[in-house]
Amino acid sequence: MSTETTAPIKKAREKGIVSYLMSQLRTVGLLVAFLVLLALMQFLTDGSLLTPQNITSVLNGNSYILILAIGMVMVIIAGHIDLSVGSVVALIGAVTGVITVTWGLPWWVAVIGGLFIGCVVGAWQGIWVAYVGIPAFIVTLGGMLTFRGLAQITLGNIPITPFPDSYVAIGAGFLPRMGERGVGVDPITMAIGAIVAAVLVVLEVRERMGRQKLGLEQEPQAWFIVRAAVTAAFILLVAWQLSQYAGIPIIVVVLGVLVAIYTTVMNRSVFGRSVYARGGNLTAAKLSGINTKKIDFLLFVNNGFIGAIAGIAFTARSNSAGPNAGNMFELDAIAACFIGGAAVTGGVGTVIGAMLGGLIMATLNFGMYLMGLGSDVQQFIKGLVLLAAVAFDVFNKSRGVRN
Incomplete structure (x- = not known):
């Protein structure tokens, strides 16, 4: 009797692959757009985009925008x-520059001081917004x-440079590797990539099993397998490329830890659910019963x-603290x-999604740079891409209303 009642529930809880993909048009479209863009830019740059050195440059050179996007999306x-x-x-760069270069204190004191000032800045803005x-x-x-x-x-309108090597390593350093840079495949990098891919797959499987036990709606099993396989393959491919140049950048490790923490917070915590509800x-x-003022305040403290x-x-990364640093970064993050x-x-x-x-x-910027396009053309194309993304969001919502 239990078998007869369980089967219909499973069938109702798991959509067909076509209907599921249509319901997840935003996410699927984003993945497809990213893969198509990679292939297109690889073709237009005569295969120079996806080289080990260029992939490292893209990740290192855009890590701070990706970090900003984590707080911004929340x-x-x-x-x-x-x-x-x-x-x-710019302000944090100035503060850490004064602490390390002008005052001569250790790099970790500058990091702690910068993080503290960031939280103070966020609290200042959070008070005005929330209360x-x-x-x-x-x-x-x-x-x-x-x-x-x-x-x-x-700064007194004068850039501060150079910074201590230990501080510079945060944005421009790499994890230890075996052998010289650019010579052969680094087994340490490949091992780390394999571990990350395996952990992600295990977590995905555990989450699927948990949803199944609770009788929640599931994505089709075929799509789940394809998605998990593509994710693991992509991570291994990036690790393979990085291993052939200098290994894994330290800032990419920091970014990965932040993504893991904040994804968990937004998906599994009361605070994350409250942010979505607000x-x-x-x-x-x-x-x-959600204290929306407290949520707003904490969001801006976190963003600071x-x-x-x-x-x-x-x-x-730039080994310099300048008064014009960070110009237009907010627009890139948004x-x-x-x-x-x-x-x-x-x-x-x-x-x-913000990382994607x-x-x-980042791929668009670097690809256009390799193609020799001027900054004017780059800005024009980036503006069209942003407009298309928002238009797609509006279309998706109107489609949902009609349905």
Whole structure:
């Protein structure tokens, strides 16, 4: 009798692959767009895009934007926006530069000091947004000007350089590897890539089994297998390419840890569910007992913290703290979130989606650079890509309403 009742439930809980893919059009379309863009840019650059050195450059050179996108997508999901993160990057660079270069203190003191200032900056903005009630757009627009001014005052409009090697290693260093750079395949890098791929697959399987026990809706098994296999293969391919140049960049490890932590927070914690609820329907969130003011405050504190990490990464990679550092970074981070599937109205988005959106922008930028296109053409194309992503979001919503 239990077999007869269980079978229909399974059948109802697991959609057909076509209907499932149509219901996940946003996510599937993003993955397809990324793969198509990789193939197109590889062709247009005569095969020079996906070389070990260029892949390393893309990851290292865009890590701080990807880090900023983690905090930004959480703010956007809650229905806010943050225009100040580029100025926060400049301010944190200035603070850490003064601590390490001017005062001569150890690099880790500068890192702790930078993270503390980032949290203070976030708390300052969070108070105005959450408890005073000023829209985040206005507060962070003021923050963009204020923190840029503080960075210029701290530096006296004069860049600070060079930084200690131990500090520079945060943004430009690599994990230890066997053998010389650019000679052969590094087994350490490949082993790390294999471990990461295996852990991700195991976690995916465990999550699927957990949903099955709870009787929750499942993605089709065939699609699950394909997705897990493609994810593992992609990680191994990137590890193989990195192993042939210098190994795994330290900042990529930092980025990976942040992605894992914040994906877990947004998917499995009460705080993450509250952020989605606040962005989806503010009135309903309040009526359900969610302290939306506290959520808003913590979101901006967190975004200040994330901005500090990005500021340290950028300053370390460039080995310089300048008053104009981080210029327009906020727009790149926002673009990564919207291209990655975040909704303009809030309530929708994922950390992984923001990472994919950021990688799409990074691939597009680097590919156009290799093709010799000017910055004017690059800006034009990036603007069209962002507009297309938002238009797709609007289309997807109107399609859902019609259905």
